[in-house]
Amino acid sequence: MITSSLFSSPESTARAKPVSALSFLGGLAVLGVLFSSIQEFGMTSARLNEIIREPHGASYWLLTITNALFRTNAVALLTVLFGAGILLFLNGPQPTTGPAIPELYIRRQLWLVLFGLFNALVLLAPGDLLFFYAIIGVFLFPFGRLPARALFICALVSGLLFAGKYYWNFAENKQKYEAYQKVVALEKKNKKVKLNDEQKEDKSAWEGLARQGTFDKKGEETAIRAMRSDYGTVWSHLLPRIQQAESADFYQLRLWNFASLLLLGMALFKSGFLLNQLTTRQYAVLAVAGLALGQALAWLTLPVAERSVLDFTKYTTTLLLPWHLIVQPLEQAAMAIGYASLGLLIYRSSLFKSLVKALDAVGQMALTNYLLQSVLCTLFFNGYGFSYFGDLLYYQLFFVVAEIWLLQTLLSLVWLRYFYFGPAEWLWYSLIHQRRLPMQIPSEEPAQMGSSIAVLS
């Protein structure tokens, strides 16, 4: 009936099992990524920086800990798993009828571009990831045949480029500061000096950067007012930010960041790590090593990260390297491996059977759940919904997170009792195959098939 490569055949339980491990991890990652996106949905980044500048209280510690554990690292895990999903799709069985796998794969990615644009531009999720995964997934299509070792090397190169880009930006800022200093010295020497255009530019370039390092109360109020307005206002408020993220940020940073992690995911898939093929001992070692390394990097570079918020000038001028950014690729990779290992240990142990089952359901409907988070947050926080943007304290955001988790887990479990896929998955697969796929599970058939579905595939 449904003979596409989206499924491993339900008969071969040996194959179905690792895939299920993957969808369990996918569930974990999709829920985890809310830690990161809730910050963008719920409050301004200026407010988050204020929490760091203000006297250190509970909010500060909560923010610092969630940042160290999850902010970029939950995204890293999701990205790695999406990379694994690429190979799962490409290595799937060739469908007997209809287009070949490469064709289906490209269609899958191009439809995902539209899902990403929908998430960003219609649901107004400024932190959308699908757009990037979709496009980089096309770039990585020819890499699918590489052996695990070569994929690791590609991931490493891409990660180094990512770190290099951060360094480059930092060095540029240093130059901007020097140019600014020259102009200021000139003005000091001669109060009546008339600056030429270039000097004016030099001066304002740095002043613009330095302004980011201070809290702009008026700016924040304007932003909050805009976010609590009608849909059109929110849209035009967020549009420049989304376009910036999808054009310049993508080109300069995100491409290398995500490509590195997607390649890592492909490598981890090929090497059997994400297929649940290592020994429990190996997973335990990797869990401890990955999390320890990742956290060590996060906490050791914390003072530098804070200095960039507290005193941007001092941060730019005194530091040799922006350490917190330079280590980010390594930190993300280590944490993603650590979380995945930990997840697989949980998956293997018999203690958390119902948790595994629940997260497996969430992971099978990963795309639906990811989009549903945007729907819920956009309606909860923005003006055309309940208008809570900027209204909650930092810790209160986590009540929202917990509610969404609960809702999504229950919904996924119930939904998959009746349907083969989540609604967004169904739409996606039907678009890829250009026909309406059957959705409802016939009542006499046990709901086995869904359990072998791939993470976001």
Place this chain on the structure above:
Amino acid sequence: MEINPASILTTDVASPVVQSNPDRVQFRSPRPVVKADRIQTVDLIRGLALLGILMMNIPGFGFVGFFDLFKNTHNLDFYTFAAVGVGFEGTMRGLFSMLFGAGMVLFTSNKQELADGPTVAEFYYRRLIWLVLFGAFNAYILMWRGDILYYYGLCGMLLYPFRKTKPGWLVVLALTCIGITMFKNQLYWNEMREKRAAYLQAAQVEKAHKKLTPKQQEAKTAWQNTEKNYKPDPERDAKRVKKMRSDYGTVFSYLLPQNSSNEAYGIYHGCWDMLSMMFLGMALLAWGFFSNRLSTSTYVTTLLVGYGLGLPLSWLFFNKLYVTGIQDIGRMVDTYRVNIDQVYDFRRALLAIGHASLLLLVYRSGLVPWLMHALTSVGQMAFTNYLMQSIICTLFFNGYGLGYFGKLSYYQLYYVVAAVWVFQLIISPIWLRYFRFGPFEWLWRSLTYWSWQPMRNPALATA
């Protein structure tokens, strides 16, 4: 099963010489004669587009003082600008995009899938990734800000699932892309009009000798800054000339931010410009237009329609945008609710079809066979010739070469164009007598198939 990659890589630009190689023929369709003919005319038109692109690019390579052109509209400089603008603006890029779309269809349909080993799709995407990197090389290393390879590589990645789409739907897709461009154009124009309206309001307040509010002040400077972009700026030009005539490092760091923002924003906001023409090109290929399969009377009709509608539209566009618009952008914004750019894609598609029809009619008439042969060779080595134009211009105009940047007047630039044309028309057929592909084609292929490709012309090797 091991197959020599060279045999499956039969190209979108195979030459008659390659055709005669017996161990290649078995992988091709059963009608090699028709195919050779078809491929020849695709190359022929590509050759024209390739040479034409230099005509459009040359000001970008070496000219400074664009807005000075409009001070006097009765001299050779302006006539040159007007002739090139009315006749060719956007059309050569358009033809090139059309042929890129057509080339995608030829590339993916010419090859057979191997039993195991990389699929045709994989080769296609590998090829495009290398193309993106070649584009970055062209922009950042050869210092050509107007590079298109990077964009073609990325846009090409969208085309693959449409390679078997029916031509009617391809036209719908092309129109959709044009529609998106038009929508964006209109948004931009509306913004301009708002800016202008706010400025006029502030000006009125000022006229009544009242003090401007900070917001009104802002509106005033915002428009004035926009207006400045339409005026000659000798200071900026002088700086540009100085930078471009410096050593390689200076030019590199001067162009770096421009290149990077072009590539970042250009692909995100501007991909529709290329995609529309690529889809149109795929449709035209499917209809047999590029493959010289239509009747002479059909080509005469497309010629008449293309030029008949395209030229007046182009004249109107040129007049409004460059004559009225640049001389007084304020009045232009006040007068027109609709952005004049809205006709851009229609006029260039029509003109491009007109140019291609004319060329095909000349080809059929058999009037200048040597020129047709030379143009076909240029088109067959289009990738090499395109990069060669960058190499020649970067060395001719920039400081680390002859340093002619900003030294030539507008019409003099076209002496350089003519020289490069003659050079490429002579060198390409000669090169292809001895080698199968142009040097950059050879490199590109070798990278795509990840093994050194045979380069020597097999006909010569056996002789």
